[in-house]
Amino acid sequence: MEYIFEFLIAFFLIVSGIFGFVGSFGMIKLKDPMSRLHAPTKATTLGVGGVLIASILHSFLIEQHLSLHELLITLFLFLTAPITALFIAKWHIHRHEKPQDLPGAGEDELWATHAVEQVEDVPDHSTN
Secondary structure, X not given: OHHHHHHHHHHHHHHHHHHHHHHHHHHHHOOOHHHHHHHHXXXXXXXXXXXXXXXHHXXXXXXXXXXXXXXXXXXXXXXXXXXXXXXXXXXXXXXXXOHHHOOOOOOOOOOOOOOHHHHOOOOOOOOO
């Protein structure tokens, strides 16, 4: 039975290594900063998460004790990585892009980071 546990732990380590490699490679090879931001926040977060899951499984299944340190690290990582990415993306929009250069905002027709006076010609959909 211990062989299955070791296989499961090795599986999470290999998968997390692949995610980490893809995230790092994407950060190097992608062309614009917003694409480069996407690679480490998604893939590398999953990579570190896989290592932490493997560590939790090893401490619980092999060493026969429950360690909650990894669970707290995972919680901290999954809460802070998206917030950090959001701040970096907003900085990029404010610092380097002009409103006319940004892609369309979709159905809401507003960008959350732009001033209201820049989008005065937005139709009012509340009267439908």
